[in-house]
Amino acid sequence: MISIKNAGKEFQGRWIFRNLSLEVPEGDSVVLIGPSGSGKSILLKTIAGLIAPTEGEIQVSSKNVGMLFQKNALFDSLTVEENLLFPLREVKKITGPPAQEQVTRFLEQVGLGGCEKLFPDEISGGMQKRLGIARALIVQPEVILYDEPTAGLDPITSKKIAELIRKLMKETRSTLLTVTNDMQRAYQIGNQIFLLANGKLIPGGTPQQVQITGDPMIRQFIYGLKSGPLTGGIA
Amino acid sequence: MSIRFEQVSKSFGSKRVLDGVSFEVERGEILFILGRSGMGKSVTLKQMIGLLKPDSGHIYVDHQDVTQLDENQLARVRQKCGMVFQHPALLDSLTVYENIAFGLKTVQFIRSAGGALPEEEIKRRVIEKLALVHLGPEILDRLPSELSYGMQKRVSLARTLAPNPSYLLFDEPTTGLDPITTNAVNDLIHDLSRKLQVTSLVVSHDMACALKIADRILVLDHGKILAHTSNELLKLSQEPLIQDFLSETLALLPPEERFDSLAGVRQ
Numbered sequence: 001m002i003s004i005k006n007a008g009k010e011f012q013g014r015w016i017f018r019n020l021s022l023e024v025p026e027g028d029s030v031v032l033i034g035p036s037g038s039g040k041s042i043l044l045k046t047i048a049g050l051i052a053p054t055e056g057e058i059q060v061s062s063k064n065v066g067m068l069f070q071k072n073a074l075f076d077s078l079t080v081e082e083n084l085l086f087p088l089r090e091v092k093k094i095t096g097p098p099a100q101e102q103v104t105r106f107l108e109q110v111g112l113g114g115c116e117k118l119f120p121d122e123i124s125g126g127m128q129k130r131l132g133i134a135r136a137l138i139v140q141p142e143v144i145l146y147d148e149p150t151a152g153l154d155p156i157t158s159k160k161i162a163e164l165i166r167k168l169m170k171e172t173r174s175t176l177l178t179v180t181n182d183m184q185r186a187y188q189i190g191n192q193i194f195l196l197a198n199g200k201l202i203p204g205g206t207p208q209q210v211q212i213t214g215d216p217m218i219r220q221f222i223y224g225l226k227s228g229p230l231t232g233g234i235a
Numbered sequence: 236m237s238i239r240f241e242q243v244s245k246s247f248g249s250k251r252v253l254d255g256v257s258f259e260v261e262r263g264e265i266l267f268i269l270g271r272s273g274m275g276k277s278v279t280l281k282q283m284i285g286l287l288k289p290d291s292g293h294i295y296v297d298h299q300d301v302t303q304l305d306e307n308q309l310a311r312v313r314q315k316c317g318m319v320f321q322h323p324a325l326l327d328s329l330t331v332y333e334n335i336a337f338g339l340k341t342v343q344f345i346r347s348a349g350g351a352l353p354e355e356e357i358k359r360r361v362i363e364k365l366a367l368v369h370l371g372p373e374i375l376d377r378l379p380s381e382l383s384y385g386m387q388k389r390v391s392l393a394r395t396l397a398p399n400p401s402y403l404l405f406d407e408p409t410t411g412l413d414p415i416t417t418n419a420v421n422d423l424i425h426d427l428s429r430k431l432q433v434t435s436l437v438v439s440h441d442m443a444c445a446l447k448i449a450d451r452i453l454v455l456d457h458g459k460i461l462a463h464t465s466n467e468l469l470k471l472s473q474e475p476l477i478q479d480f481l482s483e484t485l486a487l488l489p490p491e492e493r494f495d496s497l498a499g500v501r502q
């Protein structure tokens with residue numbers, strides 16, 4: 001469960017967002033969409049406890065929070081498998097053959113089987129993203145924050161990753177909050193979709209509801225329309 | 236015909252990324268190169284400007300085989316081919332003006348232009364290229380960090396346009412962008428290509444963008460060409476991979492546009 005009450009974040013006199021409230025019930029999946037720079041990543045980081053909000057209250061029901069960062073944040077000097085063995089050892093205190101077995105299983109699940117001994121710079125961008133996901137999930141977190149989980153992946157791999165995210169969510173009954181610009185994945189991953197724009201959170205409803213919405217801001221965003229309330233001038 | 240790939244093969248270790256690939260690009264066309272991750276799309280672009288060398292085969296740019304050129308000769312090819320990478324990659328400590336003017340002050344450019352350009356000419360060109368990407372001279376003194384991501388992308392495009400290349404190579408121009416910015420960048424690529432009469436190659440995952448502006452689409456899969464055809468004909472393809480790509484794009488269109496645009500695609 002994630003509970004956000006009247007959260008606000010200010011940087012150097014500028015409010016990124018203010019009076020933001022959002023409830024993500026246990027086991028639910030909420031997707032946040034919105035223009036670049038609207039504060040979606042910052043909101044995720046305040047939930048993860050990496051940034052402190054300027055005002056408001058944020059409560060997360062579990063300490064076991066996994067996060068997938070926008071740029072993966074992989075350890076460049078560690079191999080693919082070492083990147084996964086690290087959190088297993090540090091967070092779960094699992095080492096040796098059981099750790100190795102889990103690593104192999106997770107790599108297979110994200111389609112990186114056989115890449116154990118490679119370094120991040122030896123695999124493609126899409127593969128690095130999948131490694132980032134494996135690393136976030138290998139500690140089996142109860143609350144998972146995904147910051148652009150399919151950015152840079154082709155549509156077919158994106159779909160598979162989103163399926164994986166959904167499958168793992170059902171198996172572990174975890175709570176998900178996902179930020180994405182990829183509307184296809186938003187519909188696939190989210191039970192509820194919210195638009196964060198101009199410092200405000202606008203509820204869009206379910207994937208079905210959002211696609212037939214009458215709200216002009218949401219409509220403009222999800223269909224990428226040139227003119228509308230979101231664009232005063234040039235994107 | 237301005238670019239020709241002839242039996243080009245490239246492997247990385249045991250991974251065969253391009254397997255005897257042959258195709259031609261027509262002068263002035265917008266060609267989208269689509270395919271799954273790791274299927275050789277970016278490798279194709281990089282080989283054109285000699286950043287990578289194929290294991291076998293030839294690549295002709297304006298009748299010159301780039302696989303046989305030395306660094307000096309390649310420098311001239313790189314002048315002709317403006318490459319736009321996915322991320323803006325502007326130089327942080329330089330202003331917008333200095334970033335765009337940068338390519339006009341290199342030794343290679345000066346050599347190929349027969350001498351250094353006077354500063355007024357450089358300024359004129361910088362403002363002209365900014366206008367092409369719908370930005371005004373009021374941002375000339377700003378630093379990249381003072382611009383939005385969308386504006387940075389436009390400035391980096393202006394930078395690529397400054398030396399007047401005859402080819403534009405885009406490596407995933409809209410990847411990771413929100414739907415509004417994606418369409419704005421996509422439209423810009425189309426407008427520029429037509430206005431400047433350049434040949435544009437766009438490596439992308441985005442079938443919707445391709446269907447909107449491409450003249451032809453090349454689909455790579457497992458090292459081979461799965462399709463190389465116009466948008467209209469591609470929609471009729473029975474290849475499962477292409478059908479998958481196509482049906483994915485349906486949900487991105489407003490409901491009223493869906494049925495017409497992709498009639499013939501199984502729902």
